[in-house]
Amino acid sequence: MRLKQAKIATDPVAFEAFYRRHVDAVTRFLARRVDDPHTVADLVAEVFMAVLDSAHTYRPGLGSEIAWLYGVARNTLSAERRRLFKQSRLAVRVSGRRPLDSDDVARLEERIDAEGPARRAFAAMATLPEGERAVLELVVIDQLTVTEAAAALGIRPGTAKVRLHRARRTLQGSPFVMEGTPG
């Protein structure tokens, strides 16, 4: 299994199948967190680039492909956030964005609009400690199971359960935190 997973980084056919299976989910995952179409497109590229670098880290025993991929996406995103932070401090102008045509932009904006409620939910979660927020995000907003969320974060399922419970207790009364966001 591990061999097969590493194959997605070396075999273009295996990679294409993997990419087509997950590119939509990854785009939506990012649109729930970032509201600019160009940045979303850049991040999709970075996530799949990171997949090539870290395909060998996937362990089927520790969760589904999508859980692993969300873990990769989270890491990419926080690296992206770190970089944005650094750039804003250094006031460096970024150029050389991924070229998007108007259809691309329209489709991405649609996605981003559709994920609006999720982004509002993030705002409500902003007060939680990082560890709890991470679990709650993946379970409530990205619709992973608790075990999958644990795998994406590299923590034990028991730990994830405890954090989820604490997070929900803290945020009692926010409807989208108690339920799950549809779609």
Next chain:
Amino acid sequence: MSFEEHLLMELKTEIAERNQRRRRVGRRLAAGAVVTGLAAAAAIAVPLLTGSETRAYAVTRNADGTIRVEVNEFRDADKLERDLRAMGVAAKVDYVKPGKMCSRDRGEIVDGQKASTWKEWRKSVSYKAARPRGAGVDVDPAYVAKGNTLVLEFTENDDQTSGPEKPRVLWRFSGTVVKGEPKPCVIVDDPEWNDLGGPEAQPPAGS
């Protein structure tokens, strides 16, 4: 063409380029290994750990049911893990550069007590599961219970000059049996690297 299709094309090009780079590096390493083998054969006649063998390692079954692992080159750790798994041992193999080691919190060591002497260490489950012998390690599946993992760490030795009077030690070894899955290897400096008196002088690192 949508940006998703465009991106897919870019990524496939990237994969092709990476594959090409990997093949070039592979050829260079193979050439280097042959040179090392020749030089070593000319100098001494003791077991050659970096011989002219093309396989990075050899795994064979001993008559008593234990598994013989001989490492010739520090590569293909993943493949070695798979081969051991196929022979019934869940193992994690890490190769580490001279002066480095994996940080010692890989997991809870089975029958936990810390051996403080080489003699005590020889009685531990970890030692019985993976005994260094000659140019390799004898792995005994009986001591790696189901669900546990044998963590094998090989450190290259940068002192490659010892002659026949003292056995050539081209690597240093640490083997522990941990409960469940081990944590990944986090490379740290080995504080004892320069005190190392030889493989028999003290228990293997990690004991």
